[in-house]
Amino acid sequence: MTLIKEILNLYVDKSDFFIELIGQHLAISLIAVLIASIIGISLGIIISENEKLASPIIGITNFLYTIPSIAILGFLVSISGVGNTTAIITLIIYALLPMVTSTHTGIKNIDERTIESAVGMGSTKFQILYKIKLPLALPVIFSGFRNMVIMTIALGGIASFIGAGGLGVAIWRGITTNNSAMTMAGSLLIALIALVTDTILRKFEKYINYRVTGKRTKILKINNTIKKYIKPIVIVIIVILIVLVSIFVPKIFKKDKKIVIASKPMTEQYILTEILAQLIEEKTDINVEIKKGIGGGTANIHPAMIKGEIDMYPEYTGTSWEYILKKKSRIEDPIKLYEEVKKGYKENYDLNWLGLYGYNSTYAIVINKDIADKYNINTYSDLAKVSDKLVFGAEYDFFEREDGYNALAKEYGFKFKNKLDLDIGLKYQGLESKKVDVINASTTDAKLKDDQYKVLIDDKGFFPSYLAGTVIREETLKDYPEIKEIIKLLDNNIKEEDIVKMNYEVEVDKKDDNTVAREFLVNKGLVK
Structure with a gap:
C-alpha cells in the first residue's frame, strides 16, 4: 500500500513531468508505427506479387527481430547519434516483421478462384490488388498491425537509454536513483497506454474481420466497411501528421538560443546537470535541454559531443585520461593530470575542460560489512586472498574500460568465484540481496x-584521481561566450560532502534532483 501511495503522489506532484513524457512516448511510438506500416505493407505486397523475394526479405526481417534491442541501439548510436532518431529507427526495425508477414500471409491465403474470376472479368493487376486482395487480406493485416502497435508502445521504453524521451525516462531514472515508485509509475503508464490502445484497436477490428457461419466462411461487408471507414482513417492520420509536424518541425528550425547538456546514468550526474542548467538559465536567456541518463555513459556521450549533438556534460579526469585519451602512464598529481587532460581534449577533439567542481569521485571497492568481518578484509590485497570465495558485481563498462576490472584484477590478483554485470543503479541492491559480495562504487x-x-x-594506489568538471564544445563557447564565466562560478564550489549529501537526498530521502540542485545553488548564493 505504501508503494501505491507513493506512485499516486508522484502522479499528482509531478503531473507536468509525466504528461510531457506521455506526449513524447506517444509521438515516438506513433512515428515508428506509421513508417513501419508503410514500409511493412509495401514489402508484404511486393513479396506477395514476387514470391522469389519472399524468403530473403522475410529472412532478413526475422534476423533483425532476433537481435537484442540494446545491441541495435548501441550500433545505431555510432551512426545516427543519441536521441529520438535512433530510438525511432530501432522501433521501426522491430515493427517491420509483423507487418511484412501479416501482409504476405493475408494476401497469399486468398482463394485462387476469387483471383481467377477477377482476371476473367478483365480486371487489371492494380484493380485486383486494390479492390480484391487488400480488402480480403485486411483482417489478417490489421491483426498484425494491432500486435505491432502494442509491441512498439511497450518497447518505446528503451528510448531513454540513448537520451530520447518517453516514459522510459521515468523508469530509467527510478532505477538509477533507487526510486522504485518512479520506476513503477513509468511502467504502469506504458502498460495503461498499451491496454487502452489495444482496446480501441480491438473494437475497430470487429468491423473488418471475418464472420464464420457453420462450415462456410465468408467475408461480409468488407468493401462497404472500408469505404465507410477509409475517409475517417485518412483524416485521423492527416491530423496526427499535422500535429507531429507542428511539434517537431519548429524545434528543428527554431533559432532560439539553446544548448544540450547530457548526463551519465547516475544520481550524481543528474544533480550536476541540473545545477549547470539552472545556473545557465538563471543568468542568461539561453534555453537548456537536459538528456539525462544516457546509456553507456562516456562511451556514447563523447561521440555525441564530437558530432555536435551534445554541447556539454560533467566528466571526470581519470575517465578522460584512460578511457578517452587512452593514456597508460600514471600522473599522481591531480592538478597536473587535469592540465594534461585539458590539453589532450583541446588538441585531439577541440573540446574544452572548464574548471573543476572541487571534489574527487574516484572508484572504490565496497563489500558487505559482515563479509569483511568474516574474512578480516580491510584492503584490496586482503580481498585478493579470499576472492575465489566471493562474487564480484559491476556495471557493464567497468569490465571493458582500460582502468576497469581486468587491470584491477591483474594488479591485485583477484580471482573471483563469479562476476556479474549489473546496472549502475542496482549494484547496492545486489549487495543487499546477497547476489554479489563485492562491487565497484564511487567514493x-x-x-x-x-x-x-x-x-x-x-593499498597499491591503483585508481587515479577522478576530479569532476565540465566538458564543453569549442563551438558552443564561441556561440555563447557568456557560459564560460557562469561555469567558473562552480570552480571549487562543490565539496565531496556536498555531493554525497545531495546524492543521499535524492536516493534515500526521495527528493527530486532538480529540487536538490536548486537548494544547493541557493545555499551557495549563486541564484536567488
Whole structure:
C-alpha cells in the first residue's frame, strides 16, 4: 500500500513531468508505427506479387527481430547519434516483421478462384490488388498491425537509454536513483497506454474481420466497411501528421538560443546537470535541454559531443585520461593530470575542460560489512586472498574500460568465484540481496553512509584521481561566450560532502534532483 501511495503522489506532484513524457512516448511510438506500416505493407505486397523475394526479405526481417534491442541501439548510436532518431529507427526495425508477414500471409491465403474470376472479368493487376486482395487480406493485416502497435508502445521504453524521451525516462531514472515508485509509475503508464490502445484497436477490428457461419466462411461487408471507414482513417492520420509536424518541425528550425547538456546514468550526474542548467538559465536567456541518463555513459556521450549533438556534460579526469585519451602512464598529481587532460581534449577533439567542481569521485571497492568481518578484509590485497570465495558485481563498462576490472584484477590478483554485470543503479541492491559480495562504487555514493557497507583501502594506489568538471564544445563557447564565466562560478564550489549529501537526498530521502540542485545553488548564493 505504501508503494501505491507513493506512485499516486508522484502522479499528482509531478503531473507536468509525466504528461510531457506521455506526449513524447506517444509521438515516438506513433512515428515508428506509421513508417513501419508503410514500409511493412509495401514489402508484404511486393513479396506477395514476387514470391522469389519472399524468403530473403522475410529472412532478413526475422534476423533483425532476433537481435537484442540494446545491441541495435548501441550500433545505431555510432551512426545516427543519441536521441529520438535512433530510438525511432530501432522501433521501426522491430515493427517491420509483423507487418511484412501479416501482409504476405493475408494476401497469399486468398482463394485462387476469387483471383481467377477477377482476371476473367478483365480486371487489371492494380484493380485486383486494390479492390480484391487488400480488402480480403485486411483482417489478417490489421491483426498484425494491432500486435505491432502494442509491441512498439511497450518497447518505446528503451528510448531513454540513448537520451530520447518517453516514459522510459521515468523508469530509467527510478532505477538509477533507487526510486522504485518512479520506476513503477513509468511502467504502469506504458502498460495503461498499451491496454487502452489495444482496446480501441480491438473494437475497430470487429468491423473488418471475418464472420464464420457453420462450415462456410465468408467475408461480409468488407468493401462497404472500408469505404465507410477509409475517409475517417485518412483524416485521423492527416491530423496526427499535422500535429507531429507542428511539434517537431519548429524545434528543428527554431533559432532560439539553446544548448544540450547530457548526463551519465547516475544520481550524481543528474544533480550536476541540473545545477549547470539552472545556473545557465538563471543568468542568461539561453534555453537548456537536459538528456539525462544516457546509456553507456562516456562511451556514447563523447561521440555525441564530437558530432555536435551534445554541447556539454560533467566528466571526470581519470575517465578522460584512460578511457578517452587512452593514456597508460600514471600522473599522481591531480592538478597536473587535469592540465594534461585539458590539453589532450583541446588538441585531439577541440573540446574544452572548464574548471573543476572541487571534489574527487574516484572508484572504490565496497563489500558487505559482515563479509569483511568474516574474512578480516580491510584492503584490496586482503580481498585478493579470499576472492575465489566471493562474487564480484559491476556495471557493464567497468569490465571493458582500460582502468576497469581486468587491470584491477591483474594488479591485485583477484580471482573471483563469479562476476556479474549489473546496472549502475542496482549494484547496492545486489549487495543487499546477497547476489554479489563485492562491487565497484564511487567514493561519493550516497549508500556509503550506510553502516552495512565497508569501503576497502586501495593499498597499491591503483585508481587515479577522478576530479569532476565540465566538458564543453569549442563551438558552443564561441556561440555563447557568456557560459564560460557562469561555469567558473562552480570552480571549487562543490565539496565531496556536498555531493554525497545531495546524492543521499535524492536516493534515500526521495527528493527530486532538480529540487536538490536548486537548494544547493541557493545555499551557495549563486541564484536567488
